[in-house]
Amino acid sequence: MKDTVRKRILIIEDDAHIAEGLRLNLSLKGHDALIALDGPSGLREWKEWRPDLIVLDIMLPGIDGLSILRNIRLEDERLPILILSAKSEPEYRVKGLAYGVDDYLSKPFNLDEFLLRVERLLTRAAWGGEGDPSRGSLSTVGPAYTFGGNVIDFEKFTARCRMGEVSLTEQEIRLLKLFILNRGKLLSRRELLEIGWGYTGDTPSRTVDNFIVRFRKYFEDDPHQPRFFRSVRSVGYVFDHKD
Amino acid sequence: MNRFKWFYHPVFIFVFSIVALAASLALYIYWYIEVSAGLKAVIEKYNLDPSQFLEVQTWVVILVLSILVAIILAGVFLIFIYNQKTWQLYRMQRNFINSFTHELKTPVTSLKLYLETFAKHELPREDRLKYVGFMIHDVERLLDNINRILELARIESGSYRREFVETDLVSAVRQFCRRNADLFRNAEIRIHDPDGKSLRGSVIPLLLDMFLMNILTNAVKYNKSDAPAVDIRFAARGKELQLRFEDNGIGIEKSEIRNIFKKFYQVGSTDDMTAKGSGLGLYMAQQIAKIHRGKLAAESRGTGKGSVFTLTLPLLGQEDKPDEGTGGQRGQA
Numbered sequence: 123m124k125d126t127v128r129k130r131i132l133i134i135e136d137d138a139h140i141a142e143g144l145r146l147n148l149s150l151k152g153h154d155a156l157i158a159l160d161g162p163s164g165l166r167e168w169k170e171w172r173p174d175l176i177v178l179d180i181m182l183p184g185i186d187g188l189s190i191l192r193n194i195r196l197e198d199e200r201l202p203i204l205i206l207s208a209k210s211e212p213e214y215r216v217k218g219l220a221y222g223v224d225d226y227l228s229k230p231f232n233l234d235e236f237l238l239r240v241e242r243l244l245t246r247a248a249w250g251g252e253g254d255p256s257r258g259s260l261s262t263v264g265p266a267y268t269f270g271g272n273v274i275d276f277e278k279f280t281a282r283c284r285m286g287e288v289s290l291t292e293q294e295i296r297l298l299k300l301f302i303l304n305r306g307k308l309l310s311r312r313e314l315l316e317i318g319w320g321y322t323g324d325t326p327s328r329t330v331d332n333f334i335v336r337f338r339k340y341f342e343d344d345p346h347q348p349r350f351f352r353s354v355r356s357v358g359y360v361f362d363h364k365d
Numbered sequence: 366m367n368r369f370k371w372f373y374h375p376v377f378i379f380v381f382s383i384v385a386l387a388a389s390l391a392l393y394i395y396w397y398i399e400v401s402a403g404l405k406a407v408i409e410k411y412n413l414d415p416s417q418f419l420e421v422q423t424w425v426v427i428l429v430l431s432i433l434v435a436i437i438l439a440g441v442f443l444i445f446i447y448n449q450k451t452w453q454l455y456r457m458q459r460n461f462i463n464s465f466t467h468e469l470k471t472p473v474t475s476l477k478l479y480l481e482t483f484a485k486h487e488l489p490r491e492d493r494l495k496y497v498g499f500m501i502h503d504v505e506r507l508l509d510n511i512n513r514i515l516e517l518a519r520i521e522s523g524s525y526r527r528e529f530v531e532t533d534l535v536s537a538v539r540q541f542c543r544r545n546a547d548l549f550r551n552a553e554i555r556i557h558d559p560d561g562k563s564l565r566g567s568v569i570p571l572l573l574d575m576f577l578m579n580i581l582t583n584a585v586k587y588n589k590s591d592a593p594a595v596d597i598r599f600a601a602r603g604k605e606l607q608l609r610f611e612d613n614g615i616g617i618e619k620s621e622i623r624n625i626f627k628k629f630y631q632v633g634s635t636d637d638m639t640a641k642g643s644g645l646g647l648y649m650a651q652q653i654a655k656i657h658r659g660k661l662a663a664e665s666r667g668t669g670k671g672s673v674f675t676l677t678l679p680l681l682g683q684e685d686k687p688d689e690g691t692g693g694q695r696g697q698a
Contacts, residue, residue, distance in 0.1 A: 233481035
């Protein structure tokens with residue numbers, strides 16, 4: 123078998139037995155596998171350990187799998203992610219695929235099928251990954267985004283806006299991408315925190331509001347009468363613009 | 366979620382029926398007045414005897430019509446309420462099925478995974494034993510889930526009613542904790558003895574165990590503290606006996622306390638996948654309390670501040686109990 127290249131695979135799964143079984147089989151295949159038993163630690167391991175593939179459960183304590191997926195996709199479009207979930211209904215598959223999952227297997231699954239799908243995903247990732255290995259492309263958003271009179275440059279981390287040229291922090295970029303990908307859709311404070319920051323629900327949602335204040339200052343003609351970043355009372359925010 | 370088009374929506378149908386009913390009442394009255402005015406004109410024109418035609422007073426007609434309309438309105442309202450209740454129950458049951466299939470699928474997935482692994486690889490004996498241990502545990506999880514459903518059916522059918530036994534509750538709780546020590550090994554369960562007294566109540570041992578299992582598992586499962594702990598306190602109040610289970614878990618939001626005892630109810634929602642469990646545990650606990658002619662109440666100072674469950678049972682008597690120390694049984698697990 124072509125198991126020569128050791129790959130790192132992160133297993134985010136809250137059932138210890140299943141996680142251990144997956145780890146066992148993946149390491150028998152010659153890979154390095156690491157287990158994260160809840161959402162927040164899964165996100166942490168993704169950032170620190172930089173795996174080549176993630177096996178993700180949907181029902182997870184802390185942050186659910188779909189939020190993790192969206193969080194990762196804001197930064198990395200290429201990392202192969204396979205969802206392994208007891209939820210087999212089409213609505214969940216569609217949701218997962220819409221958020222950018224590469225493959226979806228429902229539990230209980232066939233071991234060989236799982237292993238073959240994992241190999242396939244790893245092989246495919248190896249073909250296209252030469253350009254920039256750690257950061258994926260921004261295919262869904264593009265390198266730059268224009269709305270109103272503002273231009274955001276996602277590669278240089280800058281924006282041209284009514285305040286002239288401003289530089290943006292990594293967190294601001296993430297949040298802007300999240301808004302742009304969900305243009306016209308209401309994002310609750312909780313969603314913004316979970317997907318944008320990877321926080322669990324206990325974080326004070328003032329954090330989100332502070333970022334919105336900053337965005338309005340950058341991009342709105344009149345920050346007190348926002349056109350792009352509108353708030354929906356006691357729920358969250360909607361980003362939208364004409365054209 | 367099953368979305369109907371807006372004109373199928375029960376609230377719309379309800380409002381529409383009321384508007385239609387009110388309109389028809391207004392029209393009945395209007396037409397009645399019109400017709401009787403016309404009739405009056407005819408009577409006057411031809412000089413007929415009015416008593417022959419206008420015996421019934423206008424207000425009587427209006428009153429009768431209004432009463433009929435009110436009855437119809439009440440009927441519509443009742444149907445609307447029932448419809449809402451049915452929908453709520455349907456949604457809850459769907460939630461239950463969703464999360465319960467999850468509870469069933471997880472151990473099955475694990476079992477299948479290990480069996481397929483064994484079929485594929487020759488593992489060292491040590492590893493094999495470890496994984497067989499996992500599998501046994503999974504089978505037990507499956508059995509537990511199945512039993513819970515069967516027990517629920519039994520509790521609801523009321524076939525437990527003739528198995529009451531007079532027991533000392535303090536030692537019953539203590540024995541339960543000892544028997545299941547391995548289940549709660551990550552948590553500290555402190556039983557506060559009421560000065561060595563025994564508190565006697567009439568209980569069904571099997572149901573008491575089920576009750577304790579539900580309450581204590583919840584206390585440990587919904588607990589993010591580094592050292593999960595449950596304090597069990599006993600108190601005799603007049604003819605009542607109270608068992609307080611105080612934990613340091615995630616607590617319950619004020620708005621949820623009303624709901625947690627409902628059948629199939631789960632804190633969180635299945636849409637964002639924050640709901641866990643079957644939504645049956647506390648419902649069963651409350652049913653068990655009812656079978657024992659007792660009450661189960663919950664209180665919490667809010668999220669993150671722990672919760673307290675209080676079981677109130679009729680007290681049969683209390684007495685000093687010198688032999689408490691020797692009465693303990695060894696754990697079987």
